Amino acid sequence: MTTRPLSLPAPPERAPEFGGDSLIVCENLVRIYQTGSIEVQALQGLDLTVDAGEMVAVVGASGSGKSTLLSILAGIDAPTAGRARVDTWNLLDMSRSDRVRYRRHTVGFVRQQTAGNLVPYLTARQMVDLPMTAARTPARARKARAVELLDMLGVGALADRRPAQLSGGQQMRVAIAVALANRPRVLLADEPTGELDTTTSAEVFGVLRDVNRELGVTVVVVTHDPAVSGQVERTVAIRDGRTSSEVLRRAAVNGDGDHEVIAEEYAVMDRAGRVQVPREYREALALTRRVRLALESDHVSIKRDNA
Numbered sequence: 001m002t003t004r005p006l007s008l009p010a011p012p013e014r015a016p017e018f019g020g021d022s023l024i025v026c027e028n029l030v031r032i033y034q035t036g037s038i039e040v041q042a043l044q045g046l047d048l049t050v051d052a053g054e055m056v057a058v059v060g061a062s063g064s065g066k067s068t069l070l071s072i073l074a075g076i077d078a079p080t081a082g083r084a085r086v087d088t089w090n091l092l093d094m095s096r097s098d099r100v101r102y103r104r105h106t107v108g109f110v111r112q113q114t115a116g117n118l119v120p121y122l123t124a125r126q127m128v129d130l131p132m133t134a135a136r137t138p139a140r141a142r143k144a145r146a147v148e149l150l151d152m153l154g155v156g157a158l159a160d161r162r163p164a165q166l167s168g169g170q171q172m173r174v175a176i177a178v179a180l181a182n183r184p185r186v187l188l189a190d191e192p193t194g195e196l197d198t199t200t201s202a203e204v205f206g207v208l209r210d211v212n213r214e215l216g217v218t219v220v221v222v223t224h225d226p227a228v229s230g231q232v233e234r235t236v237a238i239r240d241g242r243t244s245s246e247v248l249r250r251a252a253v254n255g256d257g258d259h260e261v262i263a264e265e266y267a268v269m270d271r272a273g274r275v276q277v278p279r280e281y282r283e284a285l286a287l288t289r290r291v292r293l294a295l296e297s298d299h300v301s302i303k304r305d306n307a
């Protein structure tokens with residue numbers, strides 16, 4: 001039974017819109033894949049908001065829906081139901097030409113397979129030029145932008161090389177330059193460090209952070225690598241096609257005057273008020289199907305049902 005103390009704060013007259021000012025808003029997002037008679041629910045009501053300028057890591061077990069989420073945000077795949085907005089674009093209601101414009105100008109996408117991002121017979125400079133030519137950018141501006149981006153990403157001296165003449169890390173840097181060519185507001189990266197060794201992976205991740213901080217591009221990066229996810233201020237964990245928890249990290253100064261990073265884990269509550277209680281907590285207190293929920297002055301408690 002829910003107990004209600006008398007001194008409850010009055011609820012606001014109108015609840016604020018979910019994800020109001022955020023750049024990316026996914027609400028109750030569903031993606032069902034149908035293969036013959038088999039139906040796979042890759043996303044099962046996922047909620048996510050990302051503010052402009054944020055860098056967010058998305059983590060989760062294999063098959064949890066991370067790539068599906070990124071493909072939807074990239075405009076490559078379309079959701080089955082729910083709400084997904086990026087900037088001013090409603091991803092559930094886009095014409096073909098909207099989708100082309102969205103993919104060309106609003107989001108940049110970097111795939112997991114480094115080689116899959118690049119054209120084997122083009123040089124780095126030509127590849128960065130390609131999306132700008134599609135966007136009808138004048139030649140002089142294209143040239144300047146390609147030089148600027150390749151320099152910023154540390155591959156300026158390799159501008160005339162083809163992918164086969166570049167290492168995995170260099171290929172990934174070029175792929176990021178290509179993704180940023182048309183100045184998108186959002187950069188999406190699906191396991192960008194998955195095929196790289198630890199040192200190269202840390203360097204590429206450093207590049208993504210620079211892109212976020214120096215260019216102000218909002219970055220969403222899917223990763224399996226805890227060393228990578230541990231370096232961003234916010235990590236979102238997906239389980240079974242839903243956002244299950246978030247870790248927020250902030251810098252603080254401890255009692256000895258040393259700087260340290262404090263990481264705090266939060267459960268994610270959906271609009272209907274559903275929260276997933278972690279298995280360790282359930283097992284520790286033998287919480288089973290029915291629990292006692294009580295509203296206290298500043299928190300809600302969940303207790304074992306002793307009835």
Ligand SMILES: Nc1ncnc2c1ncn2[C@@H]1O[C@H](COP(=O)(O)OP(=O)(O)OP(=O)(O)O)[C@@H](O)[C@H]1O
Nearest residue numbers: 033035040042060061062063064065066067068069
């Ligand atoms: N095109 C598709 N057709 C059918 N099922 C699909 C398709 N794409 C993904 N799935 C299924 O949807 C679920 C989520 O897949 P997804 O690739 O999004 O997971 P993931 O978290 O990115 O996994 P991984 O870390 O292994 O890349 C899986 O069960 C997968 O088999």
